[in-house]
Amino acid sequence: MTDGFGRRDFLKGAVAGGVAATAPTTAAQAQAQPQPATTATPPGYAFFNLDEAAFVEALVDHMVPADDLSPKGTDVGINTYIDRALSGAWGKGDRLYMQGPWKQGTPSQGYQLPLTPAQLYRAGIEATNAHCRKAYGKTFDRLSSEQREEVLIGLSTAKIAFDGGVPVRVFWSTLYQTVMEGMFSDPIYGGNRNKAGWKLIGFPGAIAVHRENIEKYKDKKFPADAPLGISDMS
Amino acid sequence: MVTRLKEVDVVIVGLGWTGGILSKELAEAGLKVVALERGSMRSTEKDYSLPNIRDELRYVVRHDLMQNTARDTITVRNNPSQEALPMRRLGSFLPGEVVGGSAVHWSGHTWRWTDMEFKVRSNYEERYGKNFIPADMTIQDWGISYDELEPYYDRFEYTAAISGKAGNIKGEIKPGGNPFEAPRARDYPLPPLTAILASEMFTAAAKNAGYHPFPRPSANASRAYTNPDGAKFGACQYCGYCQRFGCEANAKGSPHITVIPIALKNPNFELRTHSWVTKVLKDSDGKKVTGVAYTNILNGEEFEQPASVVLLCAYAINNVHLMLLSGIGQPYDPVAQTGVVGKNYCYQTGVGATLFFEGRHFNPFMNAGGSNATIDDFNINWNFDRGPHNFVGAYNVSGGFNTVLPIGYRPVPSGTPQWGKAWKAATAKWYQTAMTIAASGSVMANRYNCYDLDPTYRNAFGQPLMRMTFDYRPNEHRMGEHAAKVVNDIAKSMNPTRLNQATARTQPWTVVPYQSTHNTGGTIMGTNPRDSAVNKYLQSWDCHNLFVVGANVFPHNASYNPTGPVGALAYWTADAIKRYVKSPGPLVAA
Numbered sequence: 001m002t003d004g005f006g007r008r009d010f011l012k013g014a015v016a017g018g019v020a021a022t023a024p025t026t027a028a029q030a031q032a033q034p035q036p037a038t039t040a041t042p043p044g045y046a047f048f049n050l051d052e053a054a055f056v057e058a059l060v061d062h063m064v065p066a067d068d069l070s071p072k073g074t075d076v077g078i079n080t081y082i083d084r085a086l087s088g089a090w091g092k093g094d095r096l097y098m099q100g101p102w103k104q105g106t107p108s109q110g111y112q113l114p115l116t117p118a119q120l121y122r123a124g125i126e127a128t129n130a131h132c133r134k135a136y137g138k139t140f141d142r143l144s145s146e147q148r149e150e151v152l153i154g155l156s157t158a159k160i161a162f163d164g165g166v167p168v169r170v171f172w173s174t175l176y177q178t179v180m181e182g183m184f185s186d187p188i189y190g191g192n193r194n195k196a197g198w199k200l201i202g203f204p205g206a207i208a209v210h211r212e213n214i215e216k217y218k219d220k221k222f223p224a225d226a227p228l229g230i231s232d233m234s
Numbered sequence: 235m236v237t238r239l240k241e242v243d244v245v246i247v248g249l250g251w252t253g254g255i256l257s258k259e260l261a262e263a264g265l266k267v268v269a270l271e272r273g274s275m276r277s278t279e280k281d282y283s284l285p286n287i288r289d290e291l292r293y294v295v296r297h298d299l300m301q302n303t304a305r306d307t308i309t310v311r312n313n314p315s316q317e318a319l320p321m322r323r324l325g326s327f328l329p330g331e332v333v334g335g336s337a338v339h340w341s342g343h344t345w346r347w348t349d350m351e352f353k354v355r356s357n358y359e360e361r362y363g364k365n366f367i368p369a370d371m372t373i374q375d376w377g378i379s380y381d382e383l384e385p386y387y388d389r390f391e392y393t394a395a396i397s398g399k400a401g402n403i404k405g406e407i408k409p410g411g412n413p414f415e416a417p418r419a420r421d422y423p424l425p426p427l428t429a430i431l432a433s434e435m436f437t438a439a440a441k442n443a444g445y446h447p448f449p450r451p452s453a454n455a456s457r458a459y460t461n462p463d464g465a466k467f468g469a470c471q472y473c474g475y476c477q478r479f480g481c482e483a484n485a486k487g488s489p490h491i492t493v494i495p496i497a498l499k500n501p502n503f504e505l506r507t508h509s510w511v512t513k514v515l516k517d518s519d520g521k522k523v524t525g526v527a528y529t530n531i532l533n534g535e536e537f538e539q540p541a542s543v544v545l546l547c548a549y550a551i552n553n554v555h556l557m558l559l560s561g562i563g564q565p566y567d568p569v570a571q572t573g574v575v576g577k578n579y580c581y582q583t584g585v586g587a588t589l590f591f592e593g594r595h596f597n598p599f600m601n602a603g604g605s606n607a608t609i610d611d612f613n614i615n616w617n618f619d620r621g622p623h624n625f626v627g628a629y630n631v632s633g634g635f636n637t638v639l640p641i642g643y644r645p646v647p648s649g650t651p652q653w654g655k656a657w658k659a660a661t662a663k664w665y666q667t668a669m670t671i672a673a674s675g676s677v678m679a680n681r682y683n684c685y686d687l688d689p690t691y692r693n694a695f696g697q698p699l700m701r702m703t704f705d706y707r708p709n710e711h712r713m714g715e716h717a718a719k720v721v722n723d724i725a726k727s728m729n730p731t732r733l734n735q736a737t738a739r740t741q742p743w744t745v746v747p748y749q750s751t752h753n754t755g756g757t758i759m760g761t762n763p764r765d766s767a768v769n770k771y772l773q774s775w776d777c778h779n780l781f782v783v784g785a786n787v788f789p790h791n792a793s794y795n796p797t798g799p800v801g802a803l804a805y806w807t808a809d810a811i812k813r814y815v816k817s818p819g820p821l822v823a824a
Contacts, residue, residue: 063653069658097323105319108742185290185641200661201644202665203639205288211469214430218597230286
C-alpha cells in the first residue's frame with residue numbers, strides 16, 4: 001500500500017462518515033480475506049493505531065519480502081506478533097526497573113529511557129514518520145521501496161537523528177529485535193505463521209529427542225519440512 | 235508489625251545448588267533447617283515439560299526463570315569517576331529466581347579449579363617475580379588447597395551426574411581426557427556425551443595443531459543414572475534447550491531434582507517460598523548474628539526468623555548485597571584500600587570466531603551443554619609461559635555450540651545485509667553450515683573493580699541497590715589478543731568457506747548483551763580478616779555463626795565456569811558446620 005487511496009483513508013473516512021458499525025472495524029480485518037488456512041492468532045490489532053499499523057506492515061514487508069524462501073512479513077504475521085508483544089506485559093514494562101532519576105548514561109550502562117517498550121515504539125514510529133515527511137513529503141508506508149531502504153539504512157546506522165526525541169539507536173535495536181522475534185519465535189505468539197521462519201533455516205522446532213539423531217544425521221540434512229510448535233503438541 | 239518466629243538451628247537464604255546441598259546435609263545431621271527462597275516452586279512435571287518448555291521467547295528472551303529487575307537490580311558503571319545507573323533489565327548475566335536458582339537454567343559445565351587459582355599470587359611471584367603482577371591487581375591466595383577440596387569435587391560430580399573423561403587419575407595420565415587437570419581419585423560418574431560434528435572437527439584441528447582436546451565435562455547425564463543419594467536422572471536427549479531452560483528429561487544435574495527433594499522429605503527441613511530476606515540481624519555487640527528479617531512477597535507480611543546459624547546461599551551478587559545491607563564486616567574502600575566487603579568483584583572475558591563450511595550439515599539444534607570439545611593448553615597448563623605475553627591468567631578454547639535457537643542465533647558472514655532478500659538467503663544458507671570456536675578467559679582482581687551500596691537508587695523494599703564498578707584492564711586485553719590469535723589459527727587450519735574472525739575485546743564492559751552468569755568475589759575467602767571477609771570454611775571473620783556460600787567467596791575469577799568449586803565448597807562448608815555446631819566459635823583463629 002504505497003500510493004493512492006489506502007486502507008487508512010478508507011477507515012478514517014468510514015469512521016468520519018458514521019458507517020463504522022457496518023465497516024470492518026480493524027485494520028487487519030480490512031485486509032483479512034487471503035488468510036492462510038492455519039492462523040494461530042486472530043487478526044486485528046490490540047495496540048497499534050492506524051498510522052502505526054501502516055508503518056509496521058510496510059516495515060515488515062520491506063524487511064522480509066516474499067520470495068521462494070518465505071512469504072512476506074505480514075503473511076508471516078510479524079506485524080501481529082509485534083502488536084501482541086507491545087500490548088502485553090513486555091510492552092507495558094514487565095520486569096523493567098522504572099524508577100528515576102533518569103540519566104542518559106554511557107552505552108555500557110544499557111537501556112536508560114523512561115519509556116516502556118510500547119511507549120518507545122510509539123515515539124519511534126512517530127519520529128520516523130516525521131523524518132519521512134520532512135525528507136520525502138509522505139509517511140514511511142507510502143514511500144517507494146528504494147526510499148524505505150534509505151530510511152532503514154539511516155535508522156540502522158544512526159545517520160538519521162530524531163530531534164529531541166528517542167535515541168535512534170535504541171529505537172532501531174528494539175525494532176529489529178522484535179521483527180526477528182516475530183519471524184522466529186513459536187507461532188503461539190502470532191508470528192512465524194506456518195513456521196515460515198523455521199522452515200527458512202531448517203529449524204525443526206520443539207523436537208523432544210535428538211539422542212538417536214546425533215549419529216544418524218551427523219553431517220546429513222535433518223528433515224525440517226514440518227517443524228513442530230507448541231500448539232502442535234498441546 | 236513484625237512477627238517473631240520460633241528459633242531454629244539453621245536458616246538458609248536462597249535455595250539453589252549451595253542452599254540445596256546445605257539444606258540436605260544439615261537436616262540429615264539432625265539440625266532444624268529453614269530455607270527462605272524469594273522465588274516460587276517449579277517442577278519438571280508441571281513447568282519444565284513438553285511442549286511449553288520449548289519456548290525460546292519466554293525463557294531466553296523474556297527471562298522467565300530469572301531475577302525480576304523491576305523489584306531489585308544493581309547499578310553499574312565502568313569506573314569510579316562515572317555515575318552508576320540502574321541495570322534496568324537483565325543482559326550481561328542472568329541470576330535465577332526460582333527454587334533451584336540459577337542451577338535450573340545452567341548448561342552444566344563443571345570444572346575442577348586447581349592450585350593454579352588457589353595459589354595464584356604465590357605461583358606468579360615465584361615464577362615471574364613480584365613485579366610481574368601489576369600494582370593495582372589485587373589477587374591473593376585463597377587459603378585452601380586442591381587436595382583439601384578433591385573429595386568434595388568428587389562428591390559434587392557424583393551428585394550432579396557429570397559426564398566426562400578423566401585425564402588424570404591419581405597422577406596417571408589417561409588418553410582422551412584433559413592431561414592438564416589435577417589428579418582425581420576416580421573417573422567421572424558417567425562417560426562423555428556423544429560428540430557432535432562441530433566438536434569432532436574442532437578436536438581434529440586442535441590435535442593437528444599439537445593441542446590436547448577433550449570432551450567438556452558437564453552435568454548432562456550421558457545415560458540414565460542414579461546418584462549416591464538415590465536421585466534418578468534420565469538420559470540427555472541433546473534437545474538443544476539446555477542453557478536458560480529447566481531440563482525436561484531430568485538429565486541435567488540440578489538441585490530441584492537432587493538435593494532439594496531429598497531435603498523436603500526430611501522432617502527437619504522446611505522451605506518457605508516467596509520469602510524475601512531483607513537483612514541479617516546482629517546481636518547487640520555485633521559479634522554474632524541472631525537470624526534474618528524477611529517479607530512474604532505474596533502478602534507483604536514481615537517476619538523475623540531467629541536462628542543459631544545463618545547461611546547466605548543466594549546468588550553471588552545478592553549474598554554480597556545482604557552483607558552490605560546488614561552492616562556485617564567493613565565495606566571495602568578502593569581508594570584507601572581498606573575494608574573487605576565488596577572487594578575483588580570479578581567477571582570473565584572471551585573471544586569467538588564463526589566458521590562457515592559450505593556443504594556441511596552441523597544440525598546446530600542438536601546439542602547439549604557438554605557436547606563441545608575443549609583445550610586447556612593455554613589454561614591450567616603451567617608449562618604455557620605467560621612471560622613473553624605479559625598477562626596473568628588463562629583461557630580455555632572450545633568448539634561447538636551453546637544455545638543456538640533461532641531468535642538469538644542466525645550466523646551470517648560479516649558484511650551480510652541485515653534485512654531483505656539477501657539477508658534471508660544468507661540466513662537460510664548458513665544456519666546449518668556454521669560452527670563456533672570460542673575462548674573463555676579469566677579476569678584477575680583489580681582494586682577498582684568492586685561493589686558498594688548505591689547512593690541514589692532503591693529496590694522495591696526501599697533499600698539501596700548494590701553498585702557494581704567494573705571494567706576490563708590491560709591484562710585482560712593482552713590475554714584477549716593471545717586468545718584471538720590461537721582461535722583464528724585453529725579456525726583457519728580448518729579451511730572454512732568463510733570465517734568471521736575472533737577479535738580481542740578493547741571496549742569497556744557493557745550490561746548488554748549476554749556474556750556470562752559467572753560473577754565472583756565481594757565477600758572473598760582468605761587467610762586473615764584484614765584482606766578477606768570469610769575464612770577457608772566460608773565462615774564470616776566478623777560473626778562466627780554466619781557462613782557465606784557461593785562464587786562471592788572467590789578472590790578472583792578463572793576461565794572455567796564456577797559451579798564445580800561452588801558445589802565442592804558447599805559440601806566442604808557442610809562438613810565444617812557439622813563440626814562447628816558441636817563447639818561454636820571461629821574455625822580459624824584470626
